[in-house]
Amino acid sequence: MFLQATLINLGLLAGLIILGLVVGIPIALLQVYGVRPLRWLASAWEGFFRGVPALVLLFLFFFGPAQFGVQLSAFTAAILALGFRSSGYQSQIFRGAIQSIPRGQMLAARSMGMSRLQAIRYVVLPQALRLAIPAWSNEFSSVIKDTTLAYAIGVNEVLRQVRYIADRYYELAMPAYLTVALIFLVLTYGGNWLLGRLERRWALPGFPMRGAEERIERGREIAAEAAR
Amino acid sequence: MERERDTDTSRRGPDEVVLRVEDLHKRYGREEVLKGVSFEVRRGETKVIVGPSGTGKSTLLRCITRLTEPDRGRIWLGDVEVTGRGVDLNRVRASVGFVFQDFNLFTHLTALDNVRIGLLKVKKLPKDEATEIARKQLEHVGLAHKADAYPAELSGGQQQRVAIARALAMEPKLILFDEPTSALDPELTGEVLDVMVALAKEGMTMVVVSHEIGFARAAADELIFMEGGVIVEQGPPDQLFRQPKYPRTAEFLRKITALYGETG
Numbered sequence: 448m449f450l451q452a453t454l455i456n457l458g459l460l461a462g463l464i465i466l467g468l469v470v471g472i473p474i475a476l477l478q479v480y481g482v483r484p485l486r487w488l489a490s491a492w493e494g495f496f497r498g499v500p501a502l503v504l505l506f507l508f509f510f511g512p513a514q515f516g517v518q519l520s521a522f523t524a525a526i527l528a529l530g531f532r533s534s535g536y537q538s539q540i541f542r543g544a545i546q547s548i549p550r551g552q553m554l555a556a557r558s559m560g561m562s563r564l565q566a567i568r569y570v571v572l573p574q575a576l577r578l579a580i581p582a583w584s585n586e587f588s589s590v591i592k593d594t595t596l597a598y599a600i601g602v603n604e605v606l607r608q609v610r611y612i613a614d615r616y617y618e619l620a621m622p623a624y625l626t627v628a629l630i631f632l633v634l635t636y637g638g639n640w641l642l643g644r645l646e647r648r649w650a651l652p653g654f655p656m657r658g659a660e661e662r663i664e665r666g667r668e669i670a671a672e673a674a675r
Numbered sequence: 676m677e678r679e680r681d682t683d684t685s686r687r688g689p690d691e692v693v694l695r696v697e698d699l700h701k702r703y704g705r706e707e708v709l710k711g712v713s714f715e716v717r718r719g720e721t722k723v724i725v726g727p728s729g730t731g732k733s734t735l736l737r738c739i740t741r742l743t744e745p746d747r748g749r750i751w752l753g754d755v756e757v758t759g760r761g762v763d764l765n766r767v768r769a770s771v772g773f774v775f776q777d778f779n780l781f782t783h784l785t786a787l788d789n790v791r792i793g794l795l796k797v798k799k800l801p802k803d804e805a806t807e808i809a810r811k812q813l814e815h816v817g818l819a820h821k822a823d824a825y826p827a828e829l830s831g832g833q834q835q836r837v838a839i840a841r842a843l844a845m846e847p848k849l850i851l852f853d854e855p856t857s858a859l860d861p862e863l864t865g866e867v868l869d870v871m872v873a874l875a876k877e878g879m880t881m882v883v884v885s886h887e888i889g890f891a892r893a894a895a896d897e898l899i900f901m902e903g904g905v906i907v908e909q910g911p912p913d914q915l916f917r918q919p920k921y922p923r924t925a926e927f928l929r930k931i932t933a934l935y936g937e938t939g
Contacts, residue, residue: 555779558742559793559845560769569796574783653782653827 452605453630455522459594459604462526464587467533474534475541476567489538496535501596504528509600525597533590540582544575577649577656584642588635595627605630691718692751693849693880694739699748701734708734709745710904716849716882721875723891723912724884725931726901732884733776735901736851739882740768753848769797772842772850776857778834780826786813786837787822790844798845812840816870832863836870843874850874852883886931892916900924 477489496504508528512519519527548571556566598607609627613620643657650656694716701709708731716722724732737743739750741757741764750757757767780789787809794805813819816836826834835855842850855871856864868890875881875894885891891898891912899909900919908915908924916932919925 549777549779551775551777551779552781554742555773555775555781558740558768558771558773558775559841560765560767560797561793562765565796569792570781570783574781577783651783651827652825 449605449608449626449630452603452608453634455602455604456591456594457634459522459525459529459597459602460591463530463533463594464590466526466530467537467586467590470531470534471537472541472572474538475545478538478542479545480563480567493535493538496532497539499532501529501532501593502599504532505596505600521597521600521602524600525594525602529590529593529597533586536586536589537583540579540586541575543582544579545571547578548574574654577646577651577654580642580646580649580656584639587638587642591635591638592631595631691753692716693718693720693753694882695749695751696735696739697749697751699735699738699750700746701731701738701743702746708904709738709748711748712901712904712906713748714899714906714909716880718880719878720896721879721881721883721894722897722899723895724882724899724901725886725891725927726907727927730901731904732901733853736773736853736882736884739851740764740771740773742768742773765797769793769845770848772845772847774835774838774842774850774852774855776854778826778831778838778858780834780838780841782826785823785825786818786829786840789826789837790841793841793845808844809840812844813837815843816840817866830863831859832866835859835867839867839870839874843879849880849882852881852885854884854886856885856887886935888928888932888935900927902927 474489474493477485478493481489499507505525505528509519509521509524512524552570552574553566556570557563561569594604595606597604598610601607605627609623612623646657692715696715697713699709699712700707708729712731712735714722724735726732734743738745739752739757741750745758748758752767752771755762755767757764780786781792784792787806790809790812791805794800794808795802798805800808810819810822813822816839818833818836818840821829821833821837826837829837839850839855852871856867859867864887868887871881871883871890872894883890883895895912897909898912898915900907900915902923908920915924916928919928
């Protein structure tokens, strides 16, 4: 029973974090490179979704569209509400990473005839995404647990199941809550372990990432080997 | 003067004007950095620009392909007016190499990929052709064996040589060098200057902002002395060193000779 419910949480997580990513990166790019009206729009989006409580967003997305005759399922509403919310937070992670790339990189790309979009795609983003991983793993750890908030609009996720048990069988309440705690501990730890592996795999000399130094070391060893 | 203004740019051959800058002005806020700069570069020429810092030398270079937008004045590259309406700036920039003081190699790419990326993404060459050209240019600057190294694994001098290879790979009509050795330790400037001298001898057209007097003497067809946003004096290096028209030129050249000596 918990397993099935946990899968719903994982489904919510996948939906919301991907939505947050594909919306968050463009928001960050607009804030850094956009013309003024678009920059304002991006900042308004980011401000709204970071400024409104998650539960309020859930209610707005669940009950709001119904007012206009559009009935979203609780699951969809939860992904939209939490995903857009995450896009606000993720946009700031990516904005920081983009702005930490030295200006000379963009300048060099433009000087060889790349359009701004090409420079962003081939030069800025590949570097910024690497630098964003540590902060992004923070966002991941945060939103994975936020999926339990969806119980408030009736999504059959794991916390709702536990509440169901706890309300009925008082003596099982503590073990049930502890089980949920354990489930999320394991999921968060596992996710961060995967992200750590990604960080190492993407590590390059010259980037302040886990594994970058080892790569330089390994490169030196290979070079020394070859010299012999 | 009238003859020089004649815009018969269809001429080819050694006299072909590659770059013409006319009455260029640029202002940053209240400060006018360029106050009407004009000069010409012919095919195969190397011009070295010297002058005190804050004189607008770097701004001048960046204005040439409008990486910095000039306020006033006109610029021609061959018969294309860079300052004209509707000009395809990306195409213009693809034909002009730019070598920066801080190298600005793409940090996430190997030396080979740095040299190759413009060929792939701007010139849209097929991968094997781009790779071949890139390897040849790395060899040209003596770094074929560093093709797989990342910028962080290279010395400053090596990074700058990769940057020169990156510029060369695009087969530019002209290369602009913005203080290419200023960020280097003295013992590393030599290897970069050697590459540049060789390029000048091979007939590359170059505009170089640099205080390396040795380089200017060895490779420059003309030395341009800029101060306060204008060209004070220009001419063959020997002439400027021996009999400058203005005392200010003499004074400045004496100073940088003392500082940078006769290396290179």
